[in-house]
Amino acid sequence: MCNWTNAAELTQQPLPGKIAPWKARFRHLVCCFYAAAPSAGFLLLALTAARAADPERIDLRYEMFGVAGLHVATNRTAVEETADHYAITTDVESRGIAAVFIDLTSHSEVLGRLTIDDPRPEAYRGEVHRNGVESRNRVDYAADGTVAGESMPPVENRMPVTPTLMRGTVDQLTAFFLVERRLAYRGSCALVVAVYDGRRRYDLYFTDAAPEVPRAFAERNDVGATQVCRMRRQAIAGFADGNGRSEGAYEGKLWYARLLPGDLMVPVEMEFSTEFGTVTGQLAELSGRGIHLQFEE
Numbered sequence: 673m674c675n676w677t678n679a680a681e682l683t684q685q686p687l688p689g690k691i692a693p694w695k696a697r698f699r700h701l702v703c704c705f706y707a708a709a710p711s712a713g714f715l716l717l718a719l720t721a722a723r724a725a726d727p728e729r730i731d732l733r734y735e736m737f738g739v740a741g742l743h744v745a746t747n748r749t750a751v752e753e754t755a756d757h758y759a760i761t762t763d764v765e766s767r768g769i770a771a772v773f774i775d776l777t778s779h780s781e782v783l784g785r786l787t788i789d790d791p792r793p794e795a796y797r798g799e800v801h802r803n804g805v806e807s808r809n810r811v812d813y814a815a816d817g818t819v820a821g822e823s824m825p826p827v828e829n830r831m832p833v834t835p836t837l838m839r840g841t842v843d844q845l846t847a848f849f850l851v852e853r854r855l856a857y858r859g860s861c862a863l864v865v866a867v868y869d870g871r872r873r874y875d876l877y878f879t880d881a882a883p884e885v886p887r888a889f890a891e892r893n894d895v896g897a898t899q900v901c902r903m904r905r906q907a908i909a910g911f912a913d914g915n916g917r918s919e920g921a922y923e924g925k926l927w928y929a930r931l932l933p934g935d936l937m938v939p940v941e942m943e944f945s946t947e948f949g950t951v952t953g954q955l956a957e958l959s960g961r962g963i964h965l966q967f968e969e
Contacts, residue, residue: 728752730960732938735767735968736953743768745776747953751849751936758791759783760845777801782845784813790850796821796843798870809870811843823871831909833873841868851878851901855928855937861901872910872919878903886927886941888954889967898927898940918947931958931965 729752736745745766752759759782766776778800784793796811811821819838842850847865855861861878881900903924907916916922921944928937942953956968 728754730932730958732955733957734939734942734953735956736951738951739949744951753786756786757784758786758849760849762845775801775803780843780845782843784846791842791846791853793843793846796845796870807871811868811870813842819868821868821870827871827910830912833868833871833909837873837909838868841866841873843867844869847876849936852928852936852938855899855901856930856935859899861899861928872916873908874911874916875906875908876903877906881925884927886954888941896929896931898929899937901926901928921946921951932961932963 729750732749732751734747734749735743736747738744745764748763750759750761761781762779764776764778766774778798780796780798782793782796784791784795793811793813795813796809798809800807808824809821810823811819813819817839819835819841821833821838842865844867847867850865851861851863854863860880862880863878865876865878867874867876879902881902883898884900886898903921903926905916905920905922907914907922912918924942924944926939926943927941929940931938931940938955938958939953940955944951944953954968956966958965
């Protein structure tokens with residue numbers, strides 16, 4: 673999952689006594705957010721601090737590369753699970769020469785429930801700082817399936833995302849989390865996921881591809897067998913153009929491996945088509961449950 677976002681499972685025994693106060697703290701913080709309307713960064717920081725003591729966590733670091741192999745960004749993703757809830761946090765920061773032209777940092781976080789069928793988000797928050805300009809997205813998911821979201825500052829001259837289009841959607845972090853669980857359980861990523869991120873509404877189409885060794889790991893062969901998935905995004909509403917190709921990754925290819933026991937497979941390499949050309953990502957480091965794997969510095 674990498675906004676896309678990435679996740680791996682926590683196989684430690686669940687701590688049912690911890691999830692209730694965690695969830696209560698979250699709801700209290702959300703109430704404070706609406707009452708006092710502080711920055712989204714404050715809310716996200718508080719949410720992270722509230723869970724800092726929970727040991728059921730896996731951290732992943734991905735390094736992203738652009739044209740000619742230039743290092744353009746670092747993605748750090750943290751995944752936490754209990755018996756019936758999950759939390760995913762992703763931070764992206766521009767690196768290398770790319771930071772000279774695009775000073776970018778972003779933070780996304782979702783809290784949700786783990787059901788018998790699929791993970792279901794309860795609240796998503798995201799913020800992006802790009803060359804001194806800040807934008808924030810918020811999405812809340814009611815138990816009856818109703819979805820409410822907003823983006824600040826508002827964007828004009830775009831096809832609006834109506835309540836009907838929002839219904840039944842998930843956030844982008846949950847979308848990839850869902851695919852990774854499906855891969856582990858069923859051995860297939862064939863799936864269509866309806867996504868709303870507070871600004872844009874789109875569908876993600878995932879299909880199985882022929883197995884192959886990731887290029888970055890071909891010589892070392894230190895990730896074992898992989899499963900390959902193709903991703904395609906269909907823009908529906910909220911985009912600046914009709915096909916959505918001027919805003920983020922619109923198609924890609926992901927290589928998944930089972931690096932930890934449990935019900936998730938982890939992307940070890942990815943390739944995306946974006947408005948800036950092809951962007952690739954490689955798993956550089958994974959840690960959690962006493963395991964630490966480092967593939968790149």
